[in-house]
Amino acid sequence: MNDPLFEFCCRMGDNTLVLGHRVSEWCGVAPVIEEDIALANIALDLIGQTQLWLGLAGEVEDAGRDADALAFHRDVWDFRNLLLVEQPNGDFGQTMMRQFLFDGWHLAMLKGLMTSSHDQIAAIAEKSVKEVTYHMERSSDTVIGLGDGTEESHKRMQDALNVLWPYAGEMFVSDNVDAAMVEAGIAPDPAALRAGFEALLADVLGAATLVRPEDDFAHKGGKNGVRHSEHLGHMLTNMQWLQRAYPDATW
Amino acid sequence: MYAQMIKSTGQGVKSLDEMEPEERAFQERINAGGKIEPKDWMPEGYRKNLIRQIGQHAHSEIVGQLPEGNWITRAPTLERKAILLAKVQDEAGHGLYLYCAAETLGVTRDQMTRDLLSGKMKYSSIFNYPTLTWADMGAVGWLVDGAAIMNQVPLQRTSYGPYARAMVRICKEESFHQRQGFDIMMKMANGTPAQHKMAQDALNRFWYPSLMMFGPSDAESVHSAQSMAWKIKMNSNDELRQKFVDLTAPQAEYLGLTIPDDKLKFNEETGHYDFSEPDWDEFFDVLRGNGPCNTERLAARNKAWEDGRWVREGLLAHAEKKRSAKMAAE
Ligand SMILES: [Fe+2]
Ligand SMILES: [Fe+2]
Ligand SMILES: [Fe+2]
Numbered sequence: 001m002n003d004p005l006f007e008f009c010c011r012m013g014d015n016t017l018v019l020g021h022r023v024s025e026w027c028g029v030a031p032v033i034e035e036d037i038a039l040a041n042i043a044l045d046l047i048g049q050t051q052l053w054l055g056l057a058g059e060v061e062d063a064g065r066d067a068d069a070l071a072f073h074r075d076v077w078d079f080r081n082l083l084l085v086e087q088p089n090g091d092f093g094q095t096m097m098r099q100f101l102f103d104g105w106h107l108a109m110l111k112g113l114m115t116s117s118h119d120q121i122a123a124i125a126e127k128s129v130k131e132v133t134y135h136m137e138r139s140s141d142t143v144i145g146l147g148d149g150t151e152e153s154h155k156r157m158q159d160a161l162n163v164l165w166p167y168a169g170e171m172f173v174s175d176n177v178d179a180a181m182v183e184a185g186i187a188p189d190p191a192a193l194r195a196g197f198e199a200l201l202a203d204v205l206g207a208a209t210l211v212r213p214e215d216d217f218a219h220k221g222g223k224n225g226v227r228h229s230e231h232l233g234h235m236l237t238n239m240q241w242l243q244r245a246y247p248d249a250t251w
Numbered sequence: 252m253y254a255q256m257i258k259s260t261g262q263g264v265k266s267l268d269e270m271e272p273e274e275r276a277f278q279e280r281i282n283a284g285g286k287i288e289p290k291d292w293m294p295e296g297y298r299k300n301l302i303r304q305i306g307q308h309a310h311s312e313i314v315g316q317l318p319e320g321n322w323i324t325r326a327p328t329l330e331r332k333a334i335l336l337a338k339v340q341d342e343a344g345h346g347l348y349l350y351c352a353a354e355t356l357g358v359t360r361d362q363m364t365r366d367l368l369s370g371k372m373k374y375s376s377i378f379n380y381p382t383l384t385w386a387d388m389g390a391v392g393w394l395v396d397g398a399a400i401m402n403q404v405p406l407q408r409t410s411y412g413p414y415a416r417a418m419v420r421i422c423k424e425e426s427f428h429q430r431q432g433f434d435i436m437m438k439m440a441n442g443t444p445a446q447h448k449m450a451q452d453a454l455n456r457f458w459y460p461s462l463m464m465f466g467p468s469d470a471e472s473v474h475s476a477q478s479m480a481w482k483i484k485m486n487s488n489d490e491l492r493q494k495f496v497d498l499t500a501p502q503a504e505y506l507g508l509t510i511p512d513d514k515l516k517f518n519e520e521t522g523h524y525d526f527s528e529p530d531w532d533e534f535f536d537v538l539r540g541n542g543p544c545n546t547e548r549l550a551a552r553n554k555a556w557e558d559g560r561w562v563r564e565g566l567l568a569h570a571e572k573k574r575s576a577k578m579a580a581e
Binding site: 041 | 332336340347438442443551561562
């Protein structure tokens with residue numbers, strides 16, 4: 001196993017990188033200008049957080065790779081993001097549902113990290129919590145507004161939840177990297193965040209008149225890199241193309 | 252600039268003597284450098300002209316997201332991606348302030364959007380050109396935002412208050428965009444041979460379309476004369492174009508890039524650069540819808556609007572439900 005701290009930083013940074021990329025795909029084509037602005041803002045926050053997490057991962061690894069080297073020069077099997085965040089945007093409802101599910105986990109994780117024994121991690125968490133609190137407010141308001149909107153918007157939001165639900169469980173699966181983080185007082189155990197997430201779901205889905213799917217089957221393989229979905233390779237093809245086509249250039 | 256070929260009344264400018272007292276007072280206030288505010292009396296021609304102008308400017312900001320959005324997912328570093336995202340976010344913000352400014356004149360954002368989507372209202376010709384390499388992100392910031400600034404800085408003193416105030420906010424951000432674009436050009440022009448080639452190619456493709464942004468010569472135009480009397484246009488197109496060339500030519504030289512114009516040369520006598528006019532037939536083709544990307548740009552906006560319909564309707568329905576629940580509770 002790689003250094004668990006390096007793994008952990010990559011997990012955090014790859015989540016924000018991959019989701020930031022997905023959200024940025026909305027640029028210029030959102031349903032209203034206010035959403036164009038808000039989505040760009042969320043993507044911008046996530047890319048900023050990526051610079052911090054992957055920057056720290058590079059320091060921990062101490063092999064001369066910086067955040068850009070990690071973002072643009074690793075292949076699919078080295079990515080450690082959750083399967084949820086690499087899922088395609090779908091319609092606006094699916095994008096916002098994915099955001100809401102992720103924000104629910106992300107905010108709880110960051111709050112836990114604020115008291116991390118690792119000073120740099122605590123500092124990143126403190127900065128990120130402010131941003132992610134806003135993401136959470138926005139995504140939950142949107143899920144509620146569209147869930148409890150028209151018949152069509154309700155149906156689309158329920159469909160989005162059904163499609164994404166099998167990717168929610170991976171957020172709360174703990175493995176030996178997590179165990180090492182808990183052991184060192186660096187990060188909370190993801191499994192311990194589940195109860196809070198269920199309470200959030202009950203609140204928001206209730207207000208949105210949406211139904212939590214019963215089947216808790218969860219796809220796995222993103223956070224440990226064992227088996228990503230086919231979507232990630234296409235994303236990297238796009239994201240990394242320029243860096244890889246002109247490896248001797250500086251930008 | 253983002254508003255081109257804006258029609259005014261089409262009549263000549265009236266002298267103060269020819270005006271009714273109300274209009275005379277209006278014009279005298281403008282002549283004295285005063286501001287017109289939404290509740291003030293204004294001639295119908297002034298109002299309509301401004302709606303066309305501010306609306307076209309707003310549409311340009313919105314459509315202008317697309318050529319740059321084209322590179323956000325392919326930006327070569329995290330820092331460049333963040334800068335480009337922030338820029339495109341600013342442009343959407345500019346669109347929003349400008350729609351708000353136009354709404355003070357009695358038109359709704361929805362109506363203006365419908366007119367954009369149907370092709371009835373225009374946006375700047377420049378956004379109908381494709382962005383083909385990363386250097387284009389430099390060229391757009393440097394040249395396109397640069398040309399926009401030429402026009403927008405004087406408009407901070409325009410006679411219509413809400414428009415002038417929107418311009419003050421916008422200009423600060425545009426000059427930031429221009430510097431960031433120039434910074435990309437520096438990296439590219441001084442980079443590897445391939446990067447330098449991209450930079451030169453971007454300049455080759457964007458030079459004349461940037462000159463076209465100012466519109467054809469309007470020295471003889473009755474529309475311009477009226478707009479200038481109303482101070483909703485502050486300079487002639489030729490004046491601004493010359494200023495742009497004078498400022499940009501030395502910057503290109505500094506970058507080690509060649510402006511694609513054999514005639515470009517500093518003229519000691521006039522103190523200005525001589526330069527070639529762009530191909531105005533191409534300009535009119537673009538305005539008629541035959542630019543390289545007109546179809547895609549309009550299709551992208553139409554698709555976004557159609558795809559977003561259920562979202563707008565859903566959020567509206569929810570807001571209604573909340574309002575009536577609140578009323579029932581009271
Ligand atoms: Fe702008
Ligand atoms: Fe602009
Ligand atoms: Fe700009």
